[in-house]
Amino acid sequence: MPSTxxxxxxxxxxxxxxxxxxxxxxxxxxxxxxxxxVEASALPLRQxxxxxxxxxxxxxxxxxxxxxxxxxxxxxxxAMHLVIHLGMTGQLTVVAARTPRLPHTHLVFxxxxxxxxxxxxxxxxxxxxxxxxxxxxxxxxxxESGLGPxxxxxxxxxxxxxxxxxxxxxxxxxLDQRVVAxxxxxxxxxxxxxxELHPARLASDLADLEADRLRVAVKSVLRxxxxxxxxxIRNYVGGSGLKGRxxxxxxxxxxxxxxxxxxxTPIARIRLAGRSTHYCPKCQRSSSK
DNA sequence: ATAGGCGCCTGCTGGC
DNA sequence: TGCCAGCAGGCGCCTA
Numbered sequence: 482m483p484s485t486x487x488x489x490x491x492x493x494x495x496x497x498x499x500x501x502x503x504x505x506x507x508x509x510x511x512x513x514x515x516x517x518x519v520e521a522s523a524l525p526l527r528q529x530x531x532x533x534x535x536x537x538x539x540x541x542x543x544x545x546x547x548x549x550x551x552x553x554x555x556x557x558x559x560a561m562h563l564v565i566h567l568g569m570t571g572q573l574t575v576v577a578a579r580t581p582r583l584p585h586t587h588l589v590f591x592x593x594x595x596x597x598x599x600x601x602x603x604x605x606x607x608x609x610x611x612x613x614x615x616x617x618x619x620x621x622x623x624x625e626s627g628l629g630p631x632x633x634x635x636x637x638x639x640x641x642x643x644x645x646x647x648x649x650x651x652x653x654x655x656l657d658q659r660v661v662a663x664x665x666x667x668x669x670x671x672x673x674x675x676x677e678l679h680p681a682r683l684a685s686d687l688a689d690l691e692a693d694r695l696r697v698a699v700k701s702v703l704r705x706x707x708x709x710x711x712x713x714i715r716n717y718v719g720g721s722g723l724k725g726r727x728x729x730x731x732x733x734x735x736x737x738x739x740x741x742x743x744x745x746t747p748i749a750r751i752r753l754a755g756r757s758t759h760y761c762p763k764c765q766r767s768s769s770k
Numbered sequence: 771a772t773a774g775g776c777g778c779c780t781g782c783t784g785g786c
Numbered sequence: 787t788g789c790c791a792g793c794a795g796g797c798g799c800c801t802a
Contacts, residue, residue: 494795527778527797551796569795570780585780605779607796626798649772658797666795755774756795 495567497632497663498706500551502725503573508546510575511555511592511599515542518591526587527568528609537612538563538590550628550662554619561612562619568607575599627659632699635661640696644684651687651695652680653754664699667712667734670759672699674733679767680758681751705730733759 495503519535541557548554553573555563565573578591578598588601588610601610613619630639643660654660655669664672673680676698678691687695706712711725732742737750741761749762 496796566796568779568797603779604781605795607779609797647771653773656796757793 494569494665494667494712495551495571496665496668496711497548497551497703498668498709498727499711499725500548500553500567500663501707502711503567504546504548504553507573507575507599510597511543511546513543514592514597514599515540516557516590516592516599517595520589520591522587524587524606526603526606526609527566528611530588530610531612534612537561537614549623550631550658551665552623560615562616564611564613564619564622565601566609568603568605568609570605571601571603571608573599573601629657629659629661632661632663632703635696635700637693637696641689641692644687644692644695645689647684649684650681650753651678651684652756652758654684655695655699656754656756661699663703666756666758667731668699668702668706669756670734671732672702674760674765675702677764677766679765680753680760681767733761735759 516538517540519538521530521532521535538557538561541559541561543555543557545556546554547556551566553565553567555565557563565571567573575592575597578596580598582589582600583602585604585606586600586602587606588599590599592599601608611622613622644654647654649657651673652669655664655672656666670680672695676691676695678687678695684692706725706727709725709727709730712728712731713725733748736748737759739748740746741748741764744761744763746761746763748759751758751760
């Protein structure tokens with residue numbers, strides 16, 4: 482295991498592959514450790530950290546780390562669950578306690594004898610940390626928000642049903658966490674390119690074959706991104722100090738004006754579902770084919 | 771049901 | 787050189 486995990490100052494855009502990478506890298510550094518002290522900054526995150534939670538988590542051991550969509554789930558003793566969302570700029574790391582604390586560090590958990598710390602840093606504070614007393618409360622919370630299935634568990638039938646019964650465009654569908662959990666702006670664009678589908682196409686206008694092409698493309702793009710440890714646009718994510726490499730594989734995202742890797746047509750950039758959207762006007766036709 | 775807009779928040783960039 | 791508008795966007799909320 483690498484001995485240090487330095488934090489970087491730049492930002493990242495954590496979607497499913499980045500969150501998965503964080504979970505994988507933190508798991509061996511966190512599972513089995515006991516939280517011995519908690520320190521919260523004065524500035525609130527999206528979900529303010531309650532001082533009562535300090536007492537609740539102190540003394541508990543970390544049992545397991547998992548991921549659901551873009552949510553990081555830290556299971557503690559007696560089924561208590563600490564759930565973290567990285568928002569836009571969140572970073573979760575385990576470091577030696579002596580490591581200088583960077584600005585915008587909002588939560589610090591001392592581990593074991595205080596030689597190491599779990600730190601949550603978030604420049605824009607779009608992230609959150611929430612404590613659930615048991616698994617049922619957590620499940621209820623996910624349920625209430627309507628969080629959709631994991632991309633790798635989406636069946637062909639579910640997907641075609643969901644797409645067939647909505648008048649929304651494909652980009653909006655992919656960004657909707659209730660349809661499928663974990664896809665954000667980058668992987669939505671990359672998946673639509675992979676599937677050769679125009680982001681503005683109406684979901685209900687797709688033939689089942691086209692819809693399924695998108696389902697498979699999402700899985701494929703996410704899987705490859707996870708293999709590359711996610712994307713580091715201006716930085717990297719995670720606890721091991723290794724950069725993600727998937728940003729080198731982007732075929733449309735952030736490449737407006739660049740030649741399409743398939744046909745050399747300049748990549749277009751439009752605004753869709755309130756997000757900047759990148760696509761190839763030739764490979765991704767707006768009408769069915 | 772769905773689109774669109776806003777607010778949250780900070781840091782960077784480009785135009786003048 | 788300096789200033790400031792614009793932009794980045796996940797999510798929850800609001801209105802039309």
